[in-house]
Each structure stands twice: as structure tokens, then as C-alpha cells.
Amino acid sequence: MFNDFSCLVMVFCLSLVSSPAFCDESFIASDKAFYSLPESVELKVTEKARAFGKSVRMSATIESKVGTVKNIRVFFNSSSDLKVLSETRTINALEQGEKQVINIIAVKMDDNSGDLGSWIRLGVRYTPDHNELIKIVSDETSYPVKHLRERLISELHSSMDEGEPYLDAVRHFVK
Known part of the structure; x- marks a missing residue:
């Protein structure tokens, strides 16, 4: 039933499982853990009003969640049936907890919105507060x-x- 090779494999496996690396709690935890950075900014888009079904007014809120976020370039994209009239802009800095609200106007150009429907995307490129992020991650x-x-x-x-x-x-x- 057992030959020399199968006994050798069994001994090797038992010794491996009982090794300190497998008994270390952090090793076991790291096998199941995945860390991501805390969110530096929070973005929200809220629909405010419509004018006769052709234009949509919204507000975009950008909030710094960690430290001072700098060099924030705000831009918009949309589905092919909408045209966003709000322009790209730059915000020099937002301190932690500070919010910037931007009004967005989008005009319905045609009824062909595609498979996903009509949408607007708020995007930001920014420099995070690396030192604050390092402090948080060091905990x-x-x-x-x-x-x-x-x-x-x-x-x-x-x-x-x-x-x-x-x-x-x-x-x-x-909608």
C-alpha cells in the first residue's frame, strides 16, 4: 500500500505543515488579507432638475477624505447622447473634510444612448497627501x-x- 516514495512525500508534507511559517498567525492572516489604500477623495453626482427633458442639471461634489489633496483636475465624460456643457477645471487644494461643489449642465443631443443608457462621469486627477496616507497605513x-x-x-x-x-x-x- 505505501511505498518508500509515498512515505517520503507524507513525511515532507507533515514537516512542512508543522514548520514555524505555517504556525505563524500573520502568515495565515496574510493568505486571506488584501490591503488597499484609504480613499483620498469622495466623489458624488446628484441630479437636481430637468428642463423639458432636454437638459439635466446636476451637482458634483468632491471631498478630501485624507489630508490635503492638491492639483485636482476635474473633468467630465458622457454617453454619446449627452453633451456636458460644464468645463474642465482645476482646484488647487482641498483640506481634509473640505468639499467643492460644481454645477453640471448636460444637454440631451439625441435618443440613442447605447446599451448602458445615458450617463455622466465625473473624473478627477489629483496628488494625494502621501504623508497622511503613510501615517494611516503604518498603523x-x-x-x-x-x-x-x-x-x-x-x-x-x-x-x-x-x-x-x-x-x-x-x-x-x-434616468
Whole structure:
């Protein structure tokens, strides 16, 4: 029933499972954990009014959630049946908790909205507050698995060195 090879494999597996790496709680936790960065900005689009079915008025809210977010470039996209009249703009900075509200006007150009229907997307490119993000991610209580926490911190340092902007977007479906 058991040959020498199968006994060897069984001994190897048992020794591997009982090794310190498999008994380490952080190793087990890291197998099931995935860490992401806290949200730096929160985006919302709210429909306000319609004028005779042709134009839609909305408000876009951009809020800094972590530290001071800088160099915020706000832009809009839409489905092919809508034309957004609001222009791209830049906000120098938003401190944590600070909000900026932008009025959006979109005009219905035709009835061919495509498979998804009519929609408007609010997008922002920005420079996050890397130092505040690093402080948050460094918290061992919120990010208990050491190598995952260190990987995020390393990614934040690289991002800070490269100076590439972050991108966030939200899509609002017009009914």
C-alpha cells in the first residue's frame, strides 16, 4: 500500500505543515488579507432638475477624505447622447473634510444612448497627501500583517517619488 516514495512525500508534507511559517498567525492572516489604500477623495453626482427633458442639471461634489489633496483636475465624460456643457477645471487644494461643489449642465443631443443608457462621469486627477496616507497605513492595528503593510508603504513612497497623479471617477446614470 505505501511505498518508500509515498512515505517520503507524507513525511515532507507533515514537516512542512508543522514548520514555524505555517504556525505563524500573520502568515495565515496574510493568505486571506488584501490591503488597499484609504480613499483620498469622495466623489458624488446628484441630479437636481430637468428642463423639458432636454437638459439635466446636476451637482458634483468632491471631498478630501485624507489630508490635503492638491492639483485636482476635474473633468467630465458622457454617453454619446449627452453633451456636458460644464468645463474642465482645476482646484488647487482641498483640506481634509473640505468639499467643492460644481454645477453640471448636460444637454440631451439625441435618443440613442447605447446599451448602458445615458450617463455622466465625473473624473478627477489629483496628488494625494502621501504623508497622511503613510501615517494611516503604518498603523499596525488597522494593517496588522507586516509584509502587506510594508508593501503599501513602499508603493506610497514610489508614488511620491514618481509624482504621478491619482485618478478617481464616478458615473451617474441619468434616468
